[in-house]
Amino acid sequence: xxxxxxxxxxxxxxxxxxxxxxxxxxxxxxxxxxxxxxxxxxxxxxxxxxxxxxxxxxxxxxxxxxxxxxxxxxxxxxxxxxxxxxxxxxxxxxxxxxxxxxxxxxxxxxxxxxxxxxxxxxxxxxxxxxxxxxxxxxxxxxxxxxxxxxxxxxxxxxxxxxxxxxxxx
Numbered sequence: 275x276x277x278x279x280x281x282x283x284x285x286x287x288x289x290x291x292x293x294x295x296x297x298x299x300x301x302x303x304x305x306x307x308x309x310x311x312x313x314x315x316x317x318x319x320x321x322x323x324x325x326x327x328x329x330x331x332x333x334x335x336x337x338x339x340x341x342x343x344x345x346x347x348x349x350x351x352x353x354x355x356x357x358x359x360x361x362x363x364x365x366x367x368x369x370x371x372x373x374x375x376x377x378x379x380x381x382x383x384x385x386x387x388x389x390x391x392x393x394x395x396x397x398x399x400x401x402x403x404x405x406x407x408x409x410x411x412x413x414x415x416x417x418x419x420x421x422x423x424x425x426x427x428x429x430x431x432x433x434x435x436x437x438x439x440x441x442x443x
Contacts, residue, residue, distance in 0.1 A: 302441050304329040304401055306430070314339055320397070321390045324406060325439050328397035333426055336394055343383060351376030395422065400437035402428045 298312065299305050301319055304327040305312060313335030320326075354372015362368050396406035402425060411418040 300441065302326050302439055304397075304430070305332055308332045308335060310335045310339070317390055317394060320393065322393055324393045324396045325400075325437065326397055327401035327430075327434055327437055328394055329401060329430065330398075330426070333394060333398040336391070337426075340387065340391065344380075347376060347380040347383065351380065395426070397437075398426050401430050401434045402426075403431035403434040403436070406437075 301316065301323075305316060306329045308316065308329060308331040313332045316332060317336045317339075351373050354376050355369035357372050358370025360368045360370075392409060396409050399406050399408055404425065408425070409422070411421055414421075
């Protein structure tokens with residue numbers, strides 16, 4: 275199966291810049307050098323888009339956001355759980371109501387970002403010129419996640435352009 279030939283990354287970025295005012299490439303193209311707000315915006319705009327590519331900056335800015343949100347949610351659960359904690363008759367500690375509220379918020383957040391996080395990871399694999407199906411390696415305990423982190427650190431590979439699906443903007 276042959277893939278259509280697209281211009282190299284630099285030409286593609288220059289073409290993408292001419293599509294939209296403000297210099298942001300179209301959604302089908304990776305955004306090299308994306309800032310944190312732009313990475314977050316593109317993350318949600320491409321909610322369930324598993325095709326195309328994502329730059330390292332798009333991926334790692336979102337990883338930072340996800341980590342920060344999880345830290346905040348854990349603090350809420352710990353503080354809320356300790357605030358109204360009681361000791362049961364058998365001597366075990368029962369967390370306060372804040373723990374339940376924080377747990378529910380964390381569960382909803384996790385569900386809300388599960389699909390787009392997987393889509394972003396697949397697009398990052400495409401940018402490295404690896405099939406998105408490799409995301410299934412996450413099912414291997416510990417080593418699978420470690421392998422995906424190492425792959426996500428790799429620089430972009432121009433051959434990954436085969437995963438692009440430009441739209442007529």
